[in-house]
Amino acid sequence: MSATSAVSTPQRGFFGHPRGLSTLFFAELWERFSYYGMKAILAYYLYRSTAEGALGLDKSFALSLVAIYGASVYMSGVAGGWLADRVLGGQRAVFYGGVLIMFGHIALALPIGVAGVYTGLILIVLGTGLLKPNISTVVGGLYAADDPRRDSGFTIFYMGINLGGFLAPLVCGWLGEEVDWHFGFGAAAVGMALGLIAYRFGRRNLGDSALVPPNPLPASERGALIGRIVGFSLGAVAVVAALVLTGLVGAEGVINLISAASVVLPIGYFVVMMRSPKTTSVERSRLTAYIPLFIAAAMFWLLFEQSATVIAAFADTRLDRHFLGFDVPPSFIQSINPVMIILFAPLFALLWVKLGKRQPSTPRKFAYALLLVGLSYVLMMVASQGDPAVRASFLWIIAMYAVMTSGELLLSPVGLSVTTKLAPRAFASQTMGLWFLASAAGQGVGAIVVRFYSDENAVAYFGVLGGVSIALGLLLAAGTKNIRKLMHGVD
Structure with a gap:
């Protein structure tokens, strides 16, 4: 991030923060409305019966497809980050991404069955890859690197x-x-349209934050390189489609390929940035410190993102949803986590400001997050005990989300912030894309893992995953001191 971006942007006007934060706040609010609104019903639309107006696909495959869609969304962030760094700049990438997302939801809204699902998901994957990493980079560009309001x-x-x-x-x-x-x-398409309107009319408040590419392609190379990228992408899609249509590779085979790519891609990207001559020795050390944080985040998202798959299925068939005199639809369960974020986030923001330099370091916050998300799965394990035909109390899902949400607030917003601080300057947006690859890797592995879930083995499923997360959290806590040395003053 250049020093000029923080200077040229209005510094106060939105709860003591730059006015541009309000523009990005509302644009992201409506983009996430579209994303989570679609995701809340996607699994049910895929696996419920045709008599209910749904597609009637195999349940295990449906959950795996939702998970791999989530992985693909975040994998595309690397390409979106590259385009912002080399061609578009962050601000334009955000707008174009929003347009693609809107058209993706429109495709899902059309009653054309599986064709609408695949078309819509591909467009949303491409659009989110442009929007998601770059809007966070624009947020980071509103603040100087040492601004104490940054995490808040x-x-x-x-x-x-x-x-x-x-x-x-x-x-x-x-x-x-x-x-x-x-x-x-x-309705998800309408939400994205509202986000685009908010962004378009508030863009003047962003100043020059991520306005131009930090590492632009020479004009003479731009057209040819973009043409090759588009040609390669279309060719890859055509090859996969041909393999599926001819029966050489089934849909599950495609899911397995994307799962493998979700793990291989971040490894390759770390290698590229480490070996780049544009990465300084200090930046290389900080990238090394980022590796255990990345692994911790991947494990966290593997568990957390099952809200739209395994936990959604649990809410559908294993949870007593009669609560406070109401019969709660299963899709509403996914509103519990955001409610708790809204309640808890101000407390965490105030806590970090209050503690100032005395707050836990980033690696320790990540360790606590793993411990908490692991504990949330232990609670699900306890809730799953007994006869699968007997539904669990609604209070279990509330307790699980309370613990998981606390872990999320220790990892997700802090991870966004530390990524902007640890990123090599020449790879600013691409490193943010790498942060989202942690979610891709978690969900990519999760696409395989969720196949092992059933109502009958829920106790073992939640217990094993919770135990692994707790063990990794303890290991990260033990290594915090060494990681901080590699961060060279970033905390």
């Missing part, structure tokens, strides 16, 4: 994400489950 600003931004995430299942979930699935997907 990212936490406020994160509240916008979760306000959208709270509203989305209530609106899209109700429309999808009670009216028509395609009305639910249509």
Whole structure:
């Protein structure tokens, strides 16, 4: 990030933060509304029966498809980060990404069956790859590197994400489950359109934060290279489609390939940045420190992102959803986490400001996050004990999300912030894309793992995953001192 970006941007005007934060807050709110609204009903639309207006696919395959879609969304962030760094700049990448996302939700809203699902998901994957890493880079560009409001600003931004995430299942979930699935997907398209409007009219508040590419391609090379990239991408899609249509590779085979890519891609990207002559020795050391943080984040998201797969299925068939006199639709369960974020985030933001230099270091926050998400799965393990035909109390899911959400606030907004600080300057947006590859890797592995879930083996499923997360959290806590040395003053 250049020093000029922080100077040229209005410094106060949104709860003591730059005015540009409000623009990005509302744009991300509506983008996340569209994302989580669609995701709240996607699994149910895939595996429920055709008599209910759904597609009637195999349940295990449906959960795996939702997980691999999530992985693909975040894998595309690397390409989106590269385009922002070399061609578009962060601000334009955010806008173009939003347009693609909107058209993706429109495709899902059309009653054309599986074709609409695959078309819509591909467009959303491409659009989110442009928008998601770059909007966070623009947020980071509103602040100087040593601005003490930085973590607090990212936490406020994160509240916008979760306000959208709270509203989305209530609106899209109700429309999808009670009216028509395609009305639910249509509401997601409207949400993204509102996000684009908020961004377009508030863009003047962003100043020059991520306005131009930090490492632009020479004009003479730009057209030819982009043409090759587009040609390669279209060719790859055509090859995969041909393999599926001819029966040489089934849909599960494609899922396995993407799962493998979700692990291989971040490894390759670390190698590229480490070996680049544009990466200084200090930046290389900071990237080394980033590796254990990346692994911790991948493990965290492997568990957390099962909210739309395994936990959604648990809520559908194993949870007593009669609560406080209401019969809660299963899609509404996914609003619990955003509600808790909205309640807890201000407390965490105030805590970091209050503690100042005395707050836990980033590696220790990540360690605590792993311990908490592991504990949340232990709670699910306890809730799953007994006869699978007997539904668990609704209080178990509330307790699970309370613990998981606390872990999320220790990792996700802090991870966004530390990534902008540890990123090599020549790879600013691409390193943010690498941060989202942690979620891709977690969900890519999760696409394989969720196949082992069933109502009958829920105790073992939640217990094993929870135990692995707790063990990794303890290991990270033990290595915190060495990691901090590699971070060269970033904390």
